[in-house]
Amino acid sequence: MPLRRPLIVIGVGGHGRVLMDIVRVRPDFRLAAVVDDRFTEPELRGGLLYGPISTVPSLLLDEPDAELVIGIGDNRIRRQIAERLGLADEQYAALVHPGAYVSSDAQLGAGAVVMPGAVIGPGAVVGAHAIVNSGAVVEHDAVVGDFAHVSPNATLAGGAVVEEGAHVGSGAVLIPGVRLGRWSVLGAGGTAIRDLPDGITAVGVPAVALAR
Structure with missing residues (x-):
């Protein structure tokens, strides 16, 4: 052994x-x-x-x-x-729960963590020290940036991008190709149907930025 x-x-x-x-x-x-x-x-x-x-x-x-x-x-x-x-x-180790699915064509960065029930599709990239939490889906060719966090049951559709340090709330969705900016937050249950800029918090369906 x-x-x-x-x-x-x-x-x-x-x-x-x-x-x-x-x-x-x-x-x-x-x-x-x-x-x-x-x-x-x-x-x-x-x-x-x-x-x-x-x-x-x-x-x-x-x-x-x-x-x-x-x-x-x-x-x-x-x-x-x-x-x-x-x-x-x-x-740093990339730590994947045995109950997660990670495509052989996906890339995991140093210190990335993939929780039980998560799915990482073909061509997806999960950056260094990023978290893909329980039941989350990172579909084909989607990107989770360094230090980002995809919360439980959130979904990144194909080609969606979550940039460095951004946080996707529980149950939130990014439709195909949409980008969430650096250090931004997409609130729980929100749906991003268009790109969201850096440093904002967006909520709702469709997600809109909160006033600062």
């Missing part, structure tokens, strides 16, 4: 706990440690090391083959942590 790859999960909140569950059902990974700045000093719990994010360099010295995944749901904080650590892309 091949050796299980050590994995360090960053974050002990809700999203981090979901990633720990994925690790537990993946036969090719073992949970090596959990880090979060809510811990001020390293401590052992049930044989597993918990500690602050500052312990990552020493953990990697102890286990140089370890990979990491950032279990933080907030897109901006996820980016801040990646920038703070300054690690090469190769140090």
